[in-house]
Amino acid sequence: MTDYSAELGLFIDGAWASGEGRDASAVIDPSTGDTIAEVTHATPADLDVALAAADAAFKPWAATSPDERAVILHKAAALLRDRTDAIARTLTQEQGKPIAEAKGEVAGAAQMLDWYAEEAKRLYGRVLVRPTGQRSLVIRQPVGVAALFTPWNFPLYLLAKKVAPALASGCVAIAKPPEETPGCTAALARALADAGLPHGVFQIVHGVPDTVSRHLIASPVVRKVSFTGSVPVGKHLMKLAADGVKRVTMELGGHAPVLIFDDCDLEKTLDMVVPQKFRNAGQVCVSPTRFYVQAGIYDAFLKGFADRTASVKIGNGLQADTKMGPLANTRRPDAIGALVDDARAKGARVLAGGERGDAGFFFQPTLLADVPDHADIMSNEPFGPVAVTRSFETFDDAIEQANRLPFGLAAFAFTENGRRANLLGDALESGMVGINTFAISSADAPFGGVKESGFGSEGGSEGMDAYLNTKAIHQA
Incomplete structure (x- = not known):
C-alpha cells in the first residue's frame, strides 16, 4: 500500500x-x-x-x-x-x-x-x-x-x-x-x-x-x-x-536522434549515453534513441555500448543497487517486444538484451545495430529501454537522418569541433538540442518541441x- x-x-x-x-x-x-x-x-x-x-x-x-x-x-x-x-x-x-x-x-x-x-x-x-x-x-x-x-x-x-x-x-x-x-x-x-x-x-x-x-x-x-x-x-x-x-x-512525443562524431571522447561519451538511455527504463520523452555513429568509430561504439548495457542492474526500484526498474504498465513490454522482433526480422542485429523479463513488467536493456530505416522502431518511438544504431559517413548524411522524421522534441550530438557544434545547433530540427550534454531540462529553460x-x-x-x-x- x-x-x-x-x-x-x-x-x-x-x-x-x-x-x-x-x-x-x-x-x-x-x-x-x-x-x-x-x-x-x-x-x-x-x-x-x-x-x-x-x-x-x-x-x-x-x-x-x-x-x-x-x-x-x-x-x-x-x-x-x-x-x-x-x-x-x-x-x-x-x-x-x-x-x-x-x-x-x-x-x-x-x-x-x-x-x-x-x-x-x-x-x-x-x-x-x-x-x-x-x-x-x-x-x-x-x-x-x-x-x-x-x-x-x-x-x-x-x-x-x-x-x-x-x-x-x-x-x-x-x-x-x-x-x-x-x-x-x-x-x-x-x-x-x-x-x-x-x-x-x-x-x-x-x-x-x-x-x-x-x-x-x-x-x-x-x-x-x-x-x-x-x-x-x-x-x-x-x-x-x-x-x-x-x-x-x-x-x-519525440524520437531523439544522437549524432556521435569521430572526434568525440568516445569513452566519456559512452559513459554518458548508456545511463541516459536506460534512465527510467527509457520511458522519457527526450530519451536518446536513434544513435547515428560516424563510420570510423562505429564498431568501437557498439562494443562499448554493449559492454556497459550488460552491466545495468535490473530489479525492484526500491533496492538500492537497482539501476533500471520495470516498465510502468502491462502494455509496455509487449509493445517494445513487437518493435524489437520487427527490427530483428528486417535485418537488425541484437547485441544486448532483446527479451522481456520473467516477472512484473520488465524488459531487458537492449541494443540493436544496423537497424534499417524501414524497421518500425526507426519511425515509432519505442518509449522503452531500446537503443537503435546505424553508421554515417558525412555531416550532411547525419543531419538528413536526424531530421527525417516528423518529430522534433530533442536532439543530441557529441563532438569536440567547435565549428561543427555551432552548425549542429542551427541544423537540427528540434525544440531542444544538447551538444555534449543531456542536461536540457531545468526550471529556467524553455522545454518544448517543433513539428509534430x-x-x-x-x-x-x-x-x-x-x-x-x-x-x-x-x-x-
Missing part, C-alpha cells in the same frame, strides 16, 4: 473524496504486477463541482499579490523536500523507477515551485512612447482556469511543471494526472493545501481520460489546456480545444507566458 493511500481519491474544492459508489481502478506495482491500491474516478457531477469551484476561486486568486502567491509556492516546495523519502517510495511503488531517480524527481518538482514562486514577481508589462498627456500600456493578466493533463513517466515533476507557472501567474488549475500513479500526485496537492493554498485553486480529478478531457475542455469555464503525452492524443485534444478557441500547450512534437514551452519565462493574456490599454 502506498504511503498516501488514504488520499488516492479526488481533491475537489479543498477536500478529498472517494468511494460512495464511484468507479475505481487498480494501482499496480510494476515490479510484481500486484495491485497495491485503488484510485477513485470522478463522476460527471464531480467534474461539475470542480469546475464551479475553480470558477469561483479564479478572481480572488488572480487578485492575490505575487508576493503572497510566492510564499505559498515556496512553502509547498519545502514540504515536498521534507517529505521526499515517503513521496519517492510511493513514486517507485507506483511507477517502477529506481528510488534514487524518484528522489531526484521530487527535488525537481520542488525546484519548479521555487523558481516560479520568484517568477511571479516578474510579470512585467510595457509603457509605450506617446505624445504628452497620453498613455499606452501593455499588461499581462492570467488566462483563467487551466485544465492540465499529465502522463505517468514523470508524474510528479511534469505535474509540478504545469501547476507552478499556472498558479504563479494567477491562474487556477484542474489537473487530470495518470491513474497509474495517483499517490505521488496526491502528495503535490497535499503539499499545496498544507502550504495554505485556497480551496479551488488547485484540484485533482481521475477517471477515463477521454471522458474527463471531453467534459473539462467542453466547459466554458476552462480557458487553457496543457497536455503532455502522445502525438495522437495531443491532436485529439487540440481538436476539442478548437471548438472553444482555448489556448493550448502541447508537449508531445508540439508547440509552446514549459519551463523558463516562456512557461509563464502560456498562462497569460496580453492586453493593450490606450488612454488619451
